[in-house]
Amino acid sequence: MKDLETIDAWQMATLFLSFLIGSAIINLPAPLTGAALNGAWLSIVIANAAGFIILYCILYLYRKYPDLTYIDYGRKILGKWVSGILFIPFLILLLMLVSYIVIDIGGFMTSTMMKATPLYIFHALILFTAALTVRAGIEVMARMFLVLLYAMFMFGLAVVLLAIPIYKPEHLFPMMPYGIKPILHGAYLAFGFPYVEITLFAMILPFCKANSHKKLGKYMYFALLLSGIGLISAVIFTILAMGPLSGNLKYSIYQLARLVSIGDIIERIESVIGMSLIAGSYMKVTITLFALNMGVSQFLKLRDDRILIFPLALISFLLTMTMYESEAAFVHAVSDVWPLMFTVIGLFPLLLITFVSFLRKTN
Amino acid sequence: MLEKMIVLFILYTVILISDVPRLKQKMRRERWSYTAILMISFYICFDFLLEKDLPGLNDLVNFIFSEPAKMIVESVKLPEG
Numbered sequence: 001m002k003d004l005e006t007i008d009a010w011q012m013a014t015l016f017l018s019f020l021i022g023s024a025i026i027n028l029p030a031p032l033t034g035a036a037l038n039g040a041w042l043s044i045v046i047a048n049a050a051g052f053i054i055l056y057c058i059l060y061l062y063r064k065y066p067d068l069t070y071i072d073y074g075r076k077i078l079g080k081w082v083s084g085i086l087f088i089p090f091l092i093l094l095l096m097l098v099s100y101i102v103i104d105i106g107g108f109m110t111s112t113m114m115k116a117t118p119l120y121i122f123h124a125l126i127l128f129t130a131a132l133t134v135r136a137g138i139e140v141m142a143r144m145f146l147v148l149l150y151a152m153f154m155f156g157l158a159v160v161l162l163a164i165p166i167y168k169p170e171h172l173f174p175m176m177p178y179g180i181k182p183i184l185h186g187a188y189l190a191f192g193f194p195y196v197e198i199t200l201f202a203m204i205l206p207f208c209k210a211n212s213h214k215k216l217g218k219y220m221y222f223a224l225l226l227s228g229i230g231l232i233s234a235v236i237f238t239i240l241a242m243g244p245l246s247g248n249l250k251y252s253i254y255q256l257a258r259l260v261s262i263g264d265i266i267e268r269i270e271s272v273i274g275m276s277l278i279a280g281s282y283m284k285v286t287i288t289l290f291a292l293n294m295g296v297s298q299f300l301k302l303r304d305d306r307i308l309i310f311p312l313a314l315i316s317f318l319l320t321m322t323m324y325e326s327e328a329a330f331v332h333a334v335s336d337v338w339p340l341m342f343t344v345i346g347l348f349p350l351l352l353i354t355f356v357s358f359l360r361k362t363n
Numbered sequence: 364m365l366e367k368m369i370v371l372f373i374l375y376t377v378i379l380i381s382d383v384p385r386l387k388q389k390m391r392r393e394r395w396s397y398t399a400i401l402m403i404s405f406y407i408c409f410d411f412l413l414e415k416d417l418p419g420l421n422d423l424v425n426f427i428f429s430e431p432a433k434m435i436v437e438s439v440k441l442p443e444g
Contacts, residue, residue, distance in 0.1 A: 035440070035441070037441075092420065095420075096420060096424075118366075120367075120370055124370065124374065128377075178441055181439045181440075181441070182439070182440075182441050184439045185436065185439040185440055185441070188435065188436070188439065296396075300392065300396045301392065302392060302393050302396060303389075303390060303392075303393070304385075304389055304393055307382065307385060307386065307389060307393050307396075307397060308396060308397065308400060310378040310381060310382055311378065311382075311397060311400040311401055311404060312400065314374060314375075314378055314404050315400065315403060315404050315407065317374070318404055318407035318408060318410075318411055319407060319419075319420065321411050322407055322410045322411050322419060323419060323420065323421045324421065325416075329421075332429075333421065333424070333425075335436075336429075336432045336433060336435075336436045337424060337425070337428045337429055337432040339432075340428055340431060340432040340435060341424060341427075341428045341432075344428070
């Protein structure tokens with residue numbers, strides 16, 4: 001595998017940042033400020049710190065088994081049966097993650113920009129594009145996402161700068177009017193989306209070039225820190241502009257862009273943020289589909305690791321259309337159930353493998 | 364129903380046109396895996412077309428995780444109102 005396709009440490013960190021920031025920067029601020037109010041940024045700090053621990057585990061395992069994938073060293077450490085029991089739910093979880101991201105994009109498009117277009121159009125198109133990108137390979141993904149990520153950051157920066165006239169610093173206070181509990185609620189949300197999801201990078205790290213090993217850790221930690229700063233900024237700027245309303249308005253960065261109006265010349269720039277959301281979610285869904293496809297192919301010990309991409313994308317599409325009948329059910333699934341589910345099914349195996357691997361080293 | 368059938372027909376056609384020629388050159392393991400995944404997709408297709416609300420992944424997830432998740436969230440959530 002490593003002889004076929006590799007990317008360097010910087011590109012891997014770019015993929016990592018795209019995955020973290022991707023859809024979170026648009027989707028996270030509203031529910032987070034709804035849960036943690038003005039202390040939402042503190043929730044991100046807590047969740048980001050937890051992300052560092054997860055990343056440490058992933059990098060520890062990567063350094064120990066640089067040539068093996070997550071599935072391979074999981075098999076080696078836990079044995080065929082135990083790893084099988086742990087990895088099947090994990091792969092199903094990735095399938096659900098792909099579907100959730102796509103449902104998010106569809107929901108955004110049909111509720112804001114293209115209300116009359118059927119949902120399946122967005123779902124099918126985004127999954128088809130993601131599947132084609134995964135088929136093109138990780139090198140193409142890394143090169144392309146670098147451009148998209150810079151564009152996303154520039155659009156986001158432009159909007160928050162143009163919105164400066166509407167910021168009201170007094171909106172930031174009081175920071176913790178109801179004590180620590182809402183902050184913990186926000187941390188639970190932010191941990192589930194996106195920080196615990198970085199577990200899937202255990203599947204992708206072996207694609208890093210052998211001569212980039214030393215820099216990888218540094219770059220990945222930097223990307224994680226940058227994602228925290230990006231999300232905290234998004235939350236703070238939406239609170240500054242909208243105050244207590246920011247928790248009630250969905251896609252608050254998009255709403256912030258709608259408020260920008262400078263001299264009747266620069267206005268209605270929310271479409272730019274809409275494009276950023278589509279680009280961000282597309283990157284995230286592509287990376288997840290890539291990890292899912294690699295995981296399934298390696299789990300089934302297939303020689304061709306690209307033959308299952310389209311069928312997996314098709315199943316994801318069908319799941320997006322059948323899983324949730326109402327938005328309330330989807331919101332409950334994402335904000336309440338998802339963090340716990342990913343911690344149990346996704347994070348637990350990683351921690352177990354790290355622990356067993358550490359014990360073996362000690363012995 | 365007809366609209367959904369057309370969408371599914373297009374999707375399956377695109378996928379099969381793209382994959383079948385490649386699949387013919389593959390080992391038996393690849394072909395079986397591919398067929399198994401398509402079979403799973405037929406089940407969800409059936410649900411999508413007929414809107415029967417068949418048991419699915421979300422039901423399983425809700426059965427296992429919904430209550431404990433609710434308890435966690437309730438313990439840290441702001442009181443309503």
